[in-house]
Amino acid sequence: MPRFAANLTMLFTELPMLERFAAAADAGFQGVEILFPYDIPARDLSRAAIAAGLEFVLMNTPPPNWAGGPRGFAAEPGREDRFRSDFDRALRFAEALRARHVHIMAGYAEGPDARATFTRNLAWAADRAPHVSLMIEPLNPMDQPGYFLADFDLAAEIIAQVGAPNLGLQFDSYHAQLITGDAMEVWRRHGGIVRHVQIAGVPGRHEPTGGMIDYPGFFAALDQSGYKGWVSAEYNPRALTAQGLGWLPRT
Numbered sequence: 001m002p003r004f005a006a007n008l009t010m011l012f013t014e015l016p017m018l019e020r021f022a023a024a025a026d027a028g029f030q031g032v033e034i035l036f037p038y039d040i041p042a043r044d045l046s047r048a049a050i051a052a053g054l055e056f057v058l059m060n061t062p063p064p065n066w067a068g069g070p071r072g073f074a075a076e077p078g079r080e081d082r083f084r085s086d087f088d089r090a091l092r093f094a095e096a097l098r099a100r101h102v103h104i105m106a107g108y109a110e111g112p113d114a115r116a117t118f119t120r121n122l123a124w125a126a127d128r129a130p131h132v133s134l135m136i137e138p139l140n141p142m143d144q145p146g147y148f149l150a151d152f153d154l155a156a157e158i159i160a161q162v163g164a165p166n167l168g169l170q171f172d173s174y175h176a177q178l179i180t181g182d183a184m185e186v187w188r189r190h191g192g193i194v195r196h197v198q199i200a201g202v203p204g205r206h207e208p209t210g211g212m213i214d215y216p217g218f219f220a221a222l223d224q225s226g227y228k229g230w231v232s233a234e235y236n237p238r239a240l241t242a243q244g245l246g247w248l249p250r251t
């Protein structure tokens, strides 16, 4: 069975951020992720993770605000300077948090120029931080209209084109299901380059139970394929987070 992390941007939101760590540990999670940790001093987040005995698994490149904000700039032609200064800021946080992965967000753009910009920026980032695990993640176009990366085959092509050992795929089964209609098939096709998995129920992005994805079957498929990374719960709980954790396998 994989190790499970709680996405603290979306889970345990009934508590202040620094209290979510202990709640996640008590619920049985072994790791945590925060999408945009930039509003809280990194040392406070790091202390909370250590005190709760949790690994800090993932954070995103800026911008800082989750609510309604854009999702990065890496594919936006003409915004290379902004991407680079944001990336350096993300690295400072990642180091302080000892984050295992950094998700580089593409932003809103389309066409060959966007692809070339994204590829160049990723190559630059992979070279600038060879010791950091970097990832890109396709997002479904219903939730993020206009987001550059909305295709798993394209993500795999770009990762191959950059060819950096520290760049891989972030596989969110919720987005995979909404983009293709068959998250399991996407896993079979691209699981080999996946460094991190996120899960949620489809439809609705709630608890991973009873929807279009067979999660017990998916977890078994992860084990069968030798996946050794984390699986993060990235969903909006229907009620209090703890009330909806029946799906979380207990070790």
Ligand SMILES: O=C(O)C(=O)[C@H](O)CO
Pocket: 035, 060, 071, 103, 137, 139, 172, 175, 198, 234
């Ligand atoms: O939306 C998601 O699924 C993510 O994982 C991003 O990091 C945030 O947009």
Ligand SMILES: [Mg+2]
Pocket: 137, 172, 198, 234
């Ligand atoms: Mg995700």
